[in-house]
Amino acid sequence: MGFFSGVSRLFFDVGILSWDVLLTLSNLVRRKRRIGHVTPEGHPGYGGHWPEYRPPKETDSRCSCPALNAMANHGIISRSGREISFAEIGYHIRATYNFSATFCSFVPHFAARMLKRSYSEDTFDLEELDLHNAIEHDGSLSRLDSALERKQSTKHVPFIEELLAAATGKDKNGNTVITTRDLSRMLGKRRAVARAVNKEFSLSLFHKIFGSTNAATLVTVFGGRVDHLHSFLHHEQLPEGWESRIRQPHGLTLMTFNKTILGVELGVREQDWAEAAREAAELHTAPA
Numbered sequence: 001m002g003f004f005s006g007v008s009r010l011f012f013d014v015g016i017l018s019w020d021v022l023l024t025l026s027n028l029v030r031r032k033r034r035i036g037h038v039t040p041e042g043h044p045g046y047g048g049h050w051p052e053y054r055p056p057k058e059t060d061s062r063c064s065c066p067a068l069n070a071m072a073n074h075g076i077i078s079r080s081g082r083e084i085s086f087a088e089i090g091y092h093i094r095a096t097y098n099f100s101a102t103f104c105s106f107v108p109h110f111a112a113r114m115l116k117r118s119y120s121e122d123t124f125d126l127e128e129l130d131l132h133n134a135i136e137h138d139g140s141l142s143r144l145d146s147a148l149e150r151k152q153s154t155k156h157v158p159f160i161e162e163l164l165a166a167a168t169g170k171d172k173n174g175n176t177v178i179t180t181r182d183l184s185r186m187l188g189k190r191r192a193v194a195r196a197v198n199k200e201f202s203l204s205l206f207h208k209i210f211g212s213t214n215a216a217t218l219v220t221v222f223g224g225r226v227d228h229l230h231s232f233l234h235h236e237q238l239p240e241g242w243e244s245r246i247r248q249p250h251g252l253t254l255m256t257f258n259k260t261i262l263g264v265e266l267g268v269r270e271q272d273w274a275e276a277a278r279e280a281a282e283l284h285t286a287p288a
Helices: 002-029 066-073 086-097 101-114 126-130 157-165 180-197 205-220 226-235 254-266 270-285
Strands: none
Touching: 002 101, 002 254, 066 086, 066 126, 066 226, 086 101, 101 254, 157 180, 157 226, 180 205, 180 254, 180 270, 205 254
């Protein structure tokens, strides 16, 4: 059974990558979606009109991913964050953020494998995605490491404020934006400091790429705009009038996304933050 399951996964992954290449090439020659029409008509958020935002209740399930939490907070998926279908969530991710069909198929399949569930038949609660060192990882830009904060849906406000304050760019309309270089710089600091203060710190190459993937979303989907990211990261809320900055007709493909992800990751320099890490370690061990 294990052998055939492995072969099936291999064929699935090869099929996704092949499909992704075709979508990437098609994006190059097809006209982009019109501004104001990125979200499909009939889907929540069309024309920038998002369903009512409601903060989660104590009994609701949330995770370390602001994008999924925001969809729950707006009722795009179950407001409780519970019993979410693996097979259906990809559609909502695609329609809300304009990721490609390949991305939106691969990610839920990966999550189902991680949780040892059936993609086609089972459901999950958002908090279940925070299995440490599966998708959730140390060195986050918006969360303390799980050794310091077990409930990974809990935002760490100082990290978010520091990230937004690190923005150095401007878009064509004069809005302050976070750049890939800013993200690399802040990831370097977070990793260096986390490594210094968390005795259980771990970050494999796989999870470094995951961290850069999360960071890259801020510049691809949100265009890096600090005013929009303030709402998204602090409140996990989609601003009224907002739509994804991805306008390609087939959405953001894995191949195209990887260019930004690698740009972020290759720019990370933990060694530049050795002094900040030393100071953080001293503060962390100092008596209260």
